[in-house]
Amino acid sequence: MKIGFIGAGGIASNYLGSLDKIEDAQVTAICDLIEERAEIAAKPRGAKVYTKHAEMLEKEELDVVFTCIPPGAHTTQVADSAEVAKAVFVAKPVALDLDTALRTSDVIEKRGIINQVGYMARYSDITEKAKELIGSRELHMGCGRFMGRAGPGHPWWGKFEMSGGQMLEQSTHVFDLLRYFMGDVESVLAFGKKGIYFADFDECTTCNLKFSSGAVGNVTSTCVARVEGGFATELVGNDLYLKLQHDTKLQGNIEGNAIDYDGKESGYLRQIELFIEAVKTGNQEMVRTDYADGVKTLAVTIAANKSIESGKIESVPKTE
Numbered sequence: 001m002k003i004g005f006i007g008a009g010g011i012a013s014n015y016l017g018s019l020d021k022i023e024d025a026q027v028t029a030i031c032d033l034i035e036e037r038a039e040i041a042a043k044p045r046g047a048k049v050y051t052k053h054a055e056m057l058e059k060e061e062l063d064v065v066f067t068c069i070p071p072g073a074h075t076t077q078v079a080d081s082a083e084v085a086k087a088v089f090v091a092k093p094v095a096l097d098l099d100t101a102l103r104t105s106d107v108i109e110k111r112g113i114i115n116q117v118g119y120m121a122r123y124s125d126i127t128e129k130a131k132e133l134i135g136s137r138e139l140h141m142g143c144g145r146f147m148g149r150a151g152p153g154h155p156w157w158g159k160f161e162m163s164g165g166q167m168l169e170q171s172t173h174v175f176d177l178l179r180y181f182m183g184d185v186e187s188v189l190a191f192g193k194k195g196i197y198f199a200d201f202d203e204c205t206t207c208n209l210k211f212s213s214g215a216v217g218n219v220t221s222t223c224v225a226r227v228e229g230g231f232a233t234e235l236v237g238n239d240l241y242l243k244l245q246h247d248t249k250l251q252g253n254i255e256g257n258a259i260d261y262d263g264k265e266s267g268y269l270r271q272i273e274l275f276i277e278a279v280k281t282g283n284q285e286m287v288r289t290d291y292a293d294g295v296k297t298l299a300v301t302i303a304a305n306k307s308i309e310s311g312k313i314e315s316v317p318k319t320e
Contacts, residue, residue, distance in 0.1 A: 001025050001279065004060055004085075006053045006077050007068035008032040008041040011091045011118070015066055016041060018272035025276050029060045053077050057084050064089065064279060071096040071169055072162035078291075079107040087114035087279040089272075093172045094294040096164050098302060098317060101295045105319075108291050116275045116287045117294030119176045121233075123271040125263025126250040127177070130235065130242050133254060134181070139237045142182050142209075142217040144174035147230035150223040152198035165201035168301040171221040175304075176289065176297040177233050177244075178219070184212045185300045187315050190307040197224040207304045219304075295319045 001024055005012055008030050019025045031050040032038035038049045050056040057065070057080055065081035066089045067074075074095040081088050088108065094117055095101040108115050121127060146166070156162040163169040167190070179185060187210045192202025203224050209217035231246040242252035242259060247266030252259045271288075278286040299317045307314040 001063045001276070002028045002061060003064045003066065004029040004031070004056055004062040005041070005066045005068065006031050006056070006081065007066075007091070008034075008037045009068060012041065012066070012068035014268060015068065015089070015091075015118070015272060016045070018269045019276075020045075021269065022273060022276055029056050029062065031056045054080060057081060063087065064276075067091065070156050070162045071164045072156070072159075074100050079104045082107045082111050082113055082115070085113065087275075088291070089116050089118065089275055090291060090294065091118045092176070092294065093164070093168055093298050093301065094291060095298060096162075096168070098295070098299060098319070101298055102319065105292050105295050114275075114279050114282065114284055114287070115291045116271070116278070117289045117291055118271060119173060119289045119294070119297075120267035120271050121173050121177045121246060122180050122288040123265075123267035123274065124247055125265045126244050126246070126248060126261065127180075127267070129250055129261050129263065130181070130244060133242065133259065134235070134237070134240070137237050137240055138213075139182050139235055139240075140215050141236040142178040142215065142234065143219070144171075144178055144217075144233040145220040145230065146171040146174050147220065147222045147225065147227040149226045150197075150199070158199035158201075160199075160201040163201075164301070165305055166199075166203070166221045166223050167205055167207065167219070167304050168298070170223070171205075171219055172297055172301055173231070174219050174221075174233060175300050176294075178209065178217055179297055179300070180288070181235055182211050182213065182215050182217065184296065185316050186210050186212045187313050188300065188303045188307050189313045190304040191311075192308040199223060202308055205304075205308065207307070209300075292319070
């Protein structure tokens with residue numbers, strides 16, 4: 001299996017490390033606008049180096065293409081890859097705007113290729129265990145948070161025009177996981193506070209969610225404080241409470257029975273393993289977040305950003 005990469009930054013390094021552990025998954029080409037960065041990733045794998053993705057896609061016969069670039073850098077990279085490869089994997093979030101994401105989704109659907117978005121939390125042990133414990137029980141509330149202190153030295157994260165803000169780029173993991181457990185989001189109401197630390201977007205935000213099922217939720221985010229256990233999700237049903245402390249701790253109670261479970265796999269490796277297996281077998285059902293589902297999560301965070309601007313409840317755009 002010949003694999004190419006568009007983008008050789010931080011998350012690409014994570015994916016490359018996972019692929020190094022998988023037999024028959026050979027990274028043969030790496031593209032990055034910064035040639036030196038591509039060379040660093042390519043050298044230990046004997047991969048060819050490119051600085052233009054179109055050139056890489058034209059010259060290399062690739063089975064799979066991973067796209068790992070900032071949200072604001074997305075133009076046609078994934079769509080171009082989908083036209084020539086048998087499968088595509090996209091780091092979250094899938095884009096900065098819905099127009100780009102929807103155009104790409106159309107190409108992927110028309111080509112009928114295996115596709116996946118890198119929402120690793122769906123693949124963790126604690127997520128699997130929570131799914132098993134909940135079973136067919138109905139959830140009525142879901143809350144989550146992504147709270148930490150970001151570094152001002154990052155080349156693009158603190159710039160809204162490239163990252164889309166914390167909710168769209170980082171807390172997207174929480175929005176996505178709540179969707180995974182509770183279904184589609186119908187509308188949002190969000191508030192934010194900016195001018196605290198270094199980013200040009202709201203650095204403290206809270207977003208209320210109304211799900212299509214009638215359930216309610218909330219996502220709280222900050223990038224200005226050091227917070228222990230800052231990535232967490234809480235799920236509530238009738239006589240049911242579960243707290244997923246990401247990446248590996250699950251606690252709570254269901255019908256009076258205490259839950260205390262320690263996971264081992266955070267989801268980073270498993271998501272790549274299952275994706276490669278899906279490609280080998282041609283089985284899209286092995287994928288827990290396809291591109292179209294990633295677009296739905298993007299739509300929720302775009303609506304959240306819009307709600308901060310308007311100060312009003314915003315409907316989540318339909319993506320189907």
